[in-house]
Amino acid sequence: MRARDRKLRIGDAERETAIALLGEHLTSGRLDLVEYDERCARVVAARSGDDLDALFRDLPDTTPASGATWAPGRRPARTRPRAEVLLGLGGAALLLVLVVVTRDLWLLGFLAIFLIAWVARRR
Structure with a gap:
């Protein structure tokens, strides 16, 4: 994704995807409950893709299971079972x-x- 696109405003779908990704990191043990809550609050306040990217810089890259439109730093490819x-x-x-x-x-x-x-x- 181009840098200009990361500055565009995000919507509820991107926020929901980011929260789902944080949930995956929580269940895998990379985040504790307090840090998960803090990051979720920052997701709700985020306005652009850059704001969301900042929340995932110290976490490994994962592909959202839902296939939604936002992923840290890139758009995931749609996969077929x-x-x-x-x-x-x-x-x-x-x-x-x-x-x-x-x-x-x-x-x-x-x-x-x-x-x-x-x-x-x-x-």
Whole structure:
């Protein structure tokens, strides 16, 4: 993320993500309860990404489990669960095999609908 973007004002979603990250550090033992409370209060008062970054400088980098928009110093990449991808590809392969085996071209319509719905759901 560019330095200019870190100066932009943040919203509630970024604050919630920062608090969730602090919670992960609390449960892993990197923060005690008092320090967690102090940092959460500073998150609520934060106005920009730079303000949030200052709270994480002494902590290791973690990726938010929620996939939200803010992470210290960077935006996390959206990841797809491997099972979801394999299930979708398996379903498409099964329909394609049915088309080849039965030579019923009308099944191609189902394949197209399946692929469109699968791609739309992944976005």
